[in-house]
Every structure is written in C-alpha cells, then in structure tokens.
Amino acid sequence: MGSTTSLNGDPGGLNREQLQIALQAVMPQLTGCFANVTNGNVVVSFDADPGGTVRGVRVRGAADAETCVRDAVETIRFPRFSGNPVAIDYPISISRTTQVVTAPPAGTVDKPPEAVNP
Secondary structure, three states, rough: OOOEEEEOOOOOOOOEEEEEEEHHHHHHHHHHOOOOOEEEEEEEEEEEEOOOOOEEEEEEEEOOOOOHHHHHHHHOOOOOOOOOOOOEEEEEEEEOOOOOOOOOOOOOOOOOOOOOOO
C-alpha cells in the first residue's frame, strides 16, 4: 500500500486527493460564477483549516465574479485533519470558444442525384 504525503507535513494532515475531491465538489458552483466570462485567469487562495472548513478566501483576477467565487469556495468542506492549516492557491483558467455557424454561399450546396430512367 502506497503512502500519501500530506500537504502540511503531518501524517494525519490533508492530502492532495482529499483537496481535489473537495474542489471538484464545488466546481459546478464555480463554473456558474464564470458564465459571463469568456477568457481569463483567476487565482483563488484560502486556508484549509484542520476542522475541515475554509478560512480567508481571496480571489484575484475575477472582479465581476469575486463575490460568487468567494461564496462558492466558502462552502467547501474537507475531512478533519491534524496539524497546521494548509494554504491553498488554486489557479483557474477560463477559455471559451464561440462557434459561429453560417450558411454556405449560394450555389455551393450539392444537389441530390437525379433519378435515371433506363
């Protein structure tokens, strides 16, 4: 069985897998925060407390979505862990593509084959 290293150096501390699970759980809320953002980079920083809660949320790079992001991140819950709080810096990259669908120019649409009578 492999050992899992904690993020705070304590044998009973928060590990990367637990962090990822907690962040994935809040991802639908975060996605909603960026519904009107097409591109950008955001960094969410916070402390994961040994009691399983989030403290000191800071958001950089998302002025229009800051309150929404902060509210979503504050709902994250971790399993209780031992040792010191863990400082987290979580970068988020937003990149959406817009696909424009246009009709082909007149006369370029293939006609269906005509029936041939023998």
